[in-house]
Amino acid sequence: MGPGPHPHSHDHEHEHHDHLHGTPAVVDMSIPDAELSPNDVSRRRFLRGAGVLGAAGAAAAAASAFATPGVAMANDDDHDHGPFGRSWAGHTRRNGYLWLAGDHHIHTQYSNDAQYRVIDHVQHANAYGLDWMVITDHGSVAHAKIGVDKVNPDIVAARGEIDDTLVFQGLEWNIPGAEHGTVFVHPGPSEVAVLKEFENTYDGVVVGATASNPTNEALAVAGVHFLADAVSNKRVKDALFLANHPARKGIDSPHEIRAWRDADPRIAIGMEGAPGHQAAGLVNGAASARGFYDFSPSADSFPGYPAESYRTWGGFDWMTSTVGGLWDSLLAEGKAWWVTANSDSHQVYADIAVRPTPTGDFNANGRYDDPVYGGGALATTNGDFWPGFYSRTHVGASDFSYAAVMAGLRAGRVWVDHGRLIDSIDVKVRTGGSWVTLGDTLVARRGSSVQLVVTIDLASGPNWAQFIPVLSRVDVIRGAVTGPVANKDSFTTPDTKVVQSVEVTKKSGQVTFTYDLGSLDEGFYVRLRGTDGKRQAPGLMGPAVDPVGPAMDLPGNADPWTDLWFYTNPIWVLPHK
């Protein structure tokens, strides 16, 4: 169970269940197990195991304490699920945190280039092990007018139906003057109103502000401020923004990324380290580029980006995959800016469902009609995986709640993987008896002896391609903190490189290593990267910086299952002033 009560929730939940819904079936022992849903059976088993439920006769207190999150969310509210966080079986706390896997970039039939129901995605994501997910249909005129409202009841219903995956409502923002981004809010009575106002005011497509120019760039910054205000004014409990597929078209310039982040680092927290569409480069699939990264520069592109930035590297976006590149240039400034990995699922590779014929009038209805069975043909030109099938963003959360997932993302307690390369990773930077983990900063006296301590649980079972991934190597990447840059369009930093590579010879179980970070002098950060070792090449900054980094993905020849990587977010170490 979670570490303690959310002080505000108990009475409210109690009221809900006594007066609005009666006793939940799970604790109503007059209902036999056989008549419960499988989820409720497992929850009842859990409650029994926890000593909360006796063999018969439910306590009213238990009813309120263990309310189903879906019921609470459907009728409330800006609360999570009840007074306690919960730890579902299979989630062991590590250093006090539950590590919850999720995906913040998923499209439904309310996107004009997608097709699935909300529940299609939620039940797949749940089956594939995701604990949280964000529905992010494209900002568009039809979505702003119709879809943003109509998708909400579907999301609320999914929350009720699947109670061990948290389902956020968000949207995929057409960032004025730039690429797309995930914007999402904490569930609550105003989640739709805030998203709708945001979309109608700040979406580049809706308001006609897609071109790259200073006016549109200012509108993007204003959008970040709007979200911050919505939280400050308590319209929503929380809101976050992350840049999606940032290097794909070269239109997220370094100064724009810095401007979003600096506008409010509580809201603008990071970017997709790895884009979705990871099946798009399969030889027998669409024969296009992994991530659908098949673009070249346009009039809106930042002219400084090299051709290499328009392709993915080991499935990751060039901004993240390049050691000493754009991401590192932000980290070297000391800027919190986190990376994630998501599905961007629109239409799933080799799926057997299709849009119906006719599809329904998207512009009139704000959505396509429900998908139908396609007759058995495998849609091999689709480029996406289901949420949770391949890409995962793991967040260290204080409990199983919407608020805790958002707080964990904001804190950068995040690591990402492809294809279940590893089960889990525990990263600590310590000095003496003090330590911090991902996203945090350890401040210590100059001269302190500092170590990096890493524990990895190797893959203990098969992934969704039915093989057990084998971790080959872990790289420690270290960079100097060089402070703010004068040129906001900087996208390299000179003092970041791979400082240690650890070959992994074990095939199962746990791998632990300690790396001596030396005696603290000037500030620095460390981050980690690991690989199955199947495709690699010297990094773009040269072999002295990154001798065996991810290789550029080749169009039509990028099998995502034979090129697996994980990345962690950084930990900084700073000396006392």
Added chain:
Amino acid sequence: MNVIGLDLGHTTTVEAEHWLAHLPPVLGLVACTHFGAGRVLITLDGLDPSRLPPETGVAGPEGAAAEAVRQHADGTGGRAVRYPGVESLVGSLRVDEVLAGTAIERVLVMGLPDRPEAAPDAILDTRAFVRPQWMDGRLTLLTMPTPDGHIAPFEVPNPTPCCAFH
């Protein structure tokens, strides 16, 4: 011959290439697209301005088109659409044939930090869409390996269409 610059208000390379396709055939012409001021600019090396379509304004010494002219003249920027030999770039060709038969001066392979030159006997799958760029004073084609061991231009003729949001 001097390089001339045109700022015709195009916003995409497709528009600019469509306009360039209607220029008369001129021996030795190198016609490039450039990006600047949020637009696509055109530079022409080897075309007498009198042969431009009527009322095509040639850019003066200031502005984005003038900068494009400088890049083309210096060999530091510009993406060539029409250039000597381009009509021969169909199907698959050996790299040495490409270098011998067109204005392309070198073929580089992406993926490594130093972009090594393609082997003379490497096979280039042209996809009938070959757009070399001025880099380091040389008309340079950037390529990537293909699934069957050939190389192909970095720029694909039909990227994920702009109407697909993704």
